[in-house]
Amino acid sequence: MDPLTSAGWTASPAADESRWFAVEEPSAPAGVRRGITAFAERLGFAGERLGQVQLAATEAATNLAKHAVRGEILVRVVRDGNAASLEIVCIDHGPGIADVPRSRLGGYSTTGTLGLGLGSIERLADRSGLHSLPRAGTTLYARFRQPGADPRLPLDRPYAGLTRPIDGERECGDAYAVIAAGGAVYAMLCDGLGHGPLAARAAQEAVQVMRETRPPARPADVLGRIHERLHATRGGAVAVAAVSPEDGRVRYAGVGNVSGWIVHRDARTGMISIPGIAGSHARVREQVYDLPPGAAVVLHSDGLTDRWDPAARPGLSGRDPLLIAATLLRDAGSRHDDRSVLAVTTAERG
Template sequence: MVPVTGEQVSARGSWFRAEDGSAVRRAAERLGDQLGMPTARIADLAIVAAELTSNLIKHADDGVLLLRPVRRELDAGVEMVAIDTGPGMVDLTHSARDGHSTAGTLGIGLGAIVRQASWFDAYSRPGRGTVIAVRVFADAETDPPWVGGLTRPLSGETVSGDGHAARIVGERRQVLVTDGLGHGPLAAAATDAALTAFRDAPAAPPAEVVGHLHRAMSHTRGAALAVAEPDPAAGVLRYAGLGNIAGAVATVDGRRRGLVSLPGIAGHQRPVIRQYDYPFDAGSLLVMHTDGVADRWQLSDYPGLSGRSPLVMAATLLRDAGIRRDDAGVLVARSWS
């Protein structure tokens, strides 16, 4: 489960416990206002925040919620991810209909969330809990996201040293996962430097991008990191990593192939940087995570999860495989049409 002590705040989002429902609603409204969302959509955002936290309180065990801004090409919106280890639901579609209830209430919560959302996805298993992801923009979102990720800090810390990012530069789609050495503000500063350098890096193969990040991080304590470039049209995944970032390609038939990261620390010494290419067809998934997530997960343990969005997959793996004594981060990317 995602460990949280009070509200955990960083540039990569804010974590709240389920019982902080009013704080979640106020923070969501404030974020929507800062992003310039219309008043009516801020009101919708408040409904979503209230219903998500209400559902966590009524139905969930150890529920937490991540709140953060999310950007697309022309505007920005608000994203919320609710995670719990509660009783779960057998049929999410049925549970989202108004009037369905498992707690003697009116049963309008999940249906209200779906109606107000620009984008919605969820995964639930009886006895294992539920993950719900929601995005609210000024208008509808037309394309489902091809990549999703999230991080959370070590218990007791207010910032995470782990981070992730995605970018499209020319014909290239690339993702980054980074783990600043140690934890706390200095680890977060190293990861922030990597995220900034990744955003500004040239449109080059992953090995060259990793070299660019390494040079840009010389003033920090350094980080383990990896850059991946899925290219389903060419049937290949290009990958370059330094340090203890785990990566795997999972296929539709349940197979999982690990990806190679070389020893080294981005920002320190002169590490060997090498790119490896792996098969990556239209049905493949890329999963990357820091060492704050145990590498024991198997998608075959989660019936139907591979058909959900990358964000919901990442949140589910973080919940179940995240290690409480370390920062943790997971990113999932899939092929696109």
């Protein structure tokens, strides 16, 4: 396995490396700044670069507090094998940005804020993305490479996931693991039964099975091993997919109420999960589906409703997988359960 193209498994961050902030009050940006500073210093950010990270997070939070409805920011560490990056993900429920190109201009401001503009956040970050629809809301992310990291390691991956614990819990009972290897992407999402620490233990056990898996691997075999390992836990719903763009196929095995979708153009195709609970009672069956060119594969827990429509999100198809995951978490997520979504894209992005 080439270490420069497939450094290792990426999994949902640990509870102490991921934090959501509600950004609805003028005082909220200070809390976001403190949160990102703690994570950044843990990764070795210092001096001018630390200041740039702090500035980007503060401006993003200030924009939400000034302009947005139900603004939220996720600050997290994302580990890809031995490499790591720092991310901020911003989500709001409106009003959306009417003039996205103008919002990217440095110095543009409508309410007397710092006026750095979204363009300055993009310039400070090593990678960033933005999707906005009037009246629907905006999703934005900014990614910062860990200081001293090998610059040859790519910051862009054809996959991204998000998890969000149920209100009142620190640990999320949902988790994912994903890797690109041998021309395919292997993805797993587990929804531990219930929520809280015991659900998180089940989900993390499924992640550990994935970390021990050496691609290539059949999803049914991987799910079978997860089922065996989850016997000692409360169990969960699990989906495993092998996405092969070159072959135009998705191999999929799922048990329980984790949803799997192939999203193409303005439509989607559901993939079949067998009723049951991994770790308790489960029948494992693998299905093979056609993968249209440029399609995305989305896995999500039942913390997201199935009633979302790709046609209602113009401009999202073919975008960065983190924007897809963030938009679905916002639009289809429920506040009454742990939430997780994992997106794998196959389209070339500019």
